[in-house]
Amino acid sequence: MKETAKLFKALSEEVRLRVLGLLCHGELCVCDLMEVLDLPQSTISRHLSYLANAGWISGERRGVWMYYRFREDGGDLQQEMLAVLSRHLAVLPAVARDHERLAQYLKTRRPCACC
Amino acid sequence: MKETAKLFKALSEEVRLRVLGLLCHGELCVCDLMEVLDLPQSTISRHLSYLANAGWISGERRGVWMYYRFREDGGDLQQEMLAVLSRHLAVLPAVARDHERLAQYLKTRRPCACC
DNA sequence: GACACATATCCGCCTATGCGGATATATAGT
DNA sequence: ACTATATATCCGCATAGGCGGATATGTGTC
Numbered sequence: 135m136k137e138t139a140k141l142f143k144a145l146s147e148e149v150r151l152r153v154l155g156l157l158c159h160g161e162l163c164v165c166d167l168m169e170v171l172d173l174p175q176s177t178i179s180r181h182l183s184y185l186a187n188a189g190w191i192s193g194e195r196r197g198v199w200m201y202y203r204f205r206e207d208g209g210d211l212q213q214e215m216l217a218v219l220s221r222h223l224a225v226l227p228a229v230a231r232d233h234e235r236l237a238q239y240l241k242t243r244r245p246c247a248c249c
Numbered sequence: 250m251k252e253t254a255k256l257f258k259a260l261s262e263e264v265r266l267r268v269l270g271l272l273c274h275g276e277l278c279v280c281d282l283m284e285v286l287d288l289p290q291s292t293i294s295r296h297l298s299y300l301a302n303a304g305w306i307s308g309e310r311r312g313v314w315m316y317y318r319f320r321e322d323g324g325d326l327q328q329e330m331l332a333v334l335s336r337h338l339a340v341l342p343a344v345a346r347d348h349e350r351l352a353q354y355l356k357t358r359r360p361c362a363c364c
Numbered sequence: 365g366a367c368a369c370a371t372a373t374c375c376g377c378c379t380a381t382g383c384g385g386a387t388a389t390a391t392a393g394t
Numbered sequence: 395a396c397t398a399t400a401t402a403t404c405c406g407c408a409t410a411g412g413c414g415g416a417t418a419t420g421t422g423t424c
Contacts, residue, residue: 135263135343143261147412148254164371174414179372184411198370198421211337218333222326228250262382279401289384294402299381313391313400 137189141212144188145219148228149173150181154204155229156236157191158220161203170235252304256327259303260334263343264288265296269319270344271351272306273335276318285351 144150152171156162167178182202185191189208193200204216223229259265267286271277277285282293297317300306304323308315319331338344 135266135341138337138341139261139263139266142257146254146258146261148250149412151250151254165369175371176373176414176416177412179370180412183372195371195421198368200371211333214333214337215330218326218329222253222329226250226253264382280399290401291384291386291403292382294400295382298402310390310401313398315401 138211140188141190141215144185144190147181149177150185151223151226152229152232153178153181153185154190154219155223155226156232157202157204158223159233159236161194161201163199163201165199166236166239170232170239253326255303256305256330259300259305262296264292265300266338266341267344267347268293268296268300269305269334270338270341271347272317272319273338274348274351276309276316278314278316280314281351281354284354285347 145154149171153167156167156170164175164178164182167173167182168175171178182191182193182200186193186202189205189212191202192205193202195201205212208216260269264286268282271282271285279290279293279297282288282297283290286293297306297308297315301308301317304320304327306317307320308317310316320327323331
């Protein structure tokens with residue numbers, strides 16, 4: 135029950151919804167998100183921790199970078215919620231704008247040793 | 250976007266999840282919920298206001314009583330979320346216990362003029 | 365080890381919101 | 395109008411959590 139509430143609480147904040155919207159495209163590191171969302175590093179990192187703690191995402195270190203992506207091993211509720219959520223985030227104007235910014239950003243991203 | 254976050258925020262609290270679990274059975278008034286959840290009236294009323302404000306439920310006055318039920322006219326996200334949610338709430342032990350208490354309570358509920 | 369870079373955490377500040385008793389309001393019955 | 399009942403709102407208090415700059419930690423390079 136507490137876990138269920140926690141799962142929803144993680145979705146109750148605009149920045150976190152935008153982060154999840156972007157992660158629908160695939161894994162991203164903190165600095166990618168900073169660039170696209172135009173928010174300070176501490177803010178991004180804090181929200182990522184929150185999402186990870188709630189069980190939505192997990193991070194993997196590759197060199198200096200931490201890459202975050204959706205977890206595939208969540209419970210039933212989480213899996214079904216993710217399906218509903220990803221479909222609906224795509225419709226939100228703010229998320230669509232973020233997607234465009236991401237596409238633009240990926241074109242010019244400086245080369246990265248690990249990917 | 251703010252609306253989406255608000256919808257989830259309403260689901261981020263245990264008492265509210267329990268209330269929604271009970272409302273899956275059909276409409277209930279504040280005093281029904283007080284009895285079944287064994288919480289003070291101000292607490293129940295506050296959470297119901299919160300849920301109504303987020304768009305999950307609506308209240309209808311019948312005499313002295315306010316009956317609350319799920320809204321049927323929510324957006325796509327809300328409808329799909331409700332389907333997922335109701336299925337999963339039923340599985341939670343705390344919600345199952347509440348259902349039993351509700352069944353017990355309904356047997357002895359004193360007659361009500363309006364229903 | 366010194367440095368640069370990416371990330372996590374700490375800090376003080378502020379707002380939102382939880383709680384439950386007390387009070388205000390609305391309605392029905394007499 | 396008075397009373398009883400149901401509900402909503404107010405109040406003070408406590409905690410959670412948002413923010414972003416500052417600092418600490420981890421990692422690769424030289």
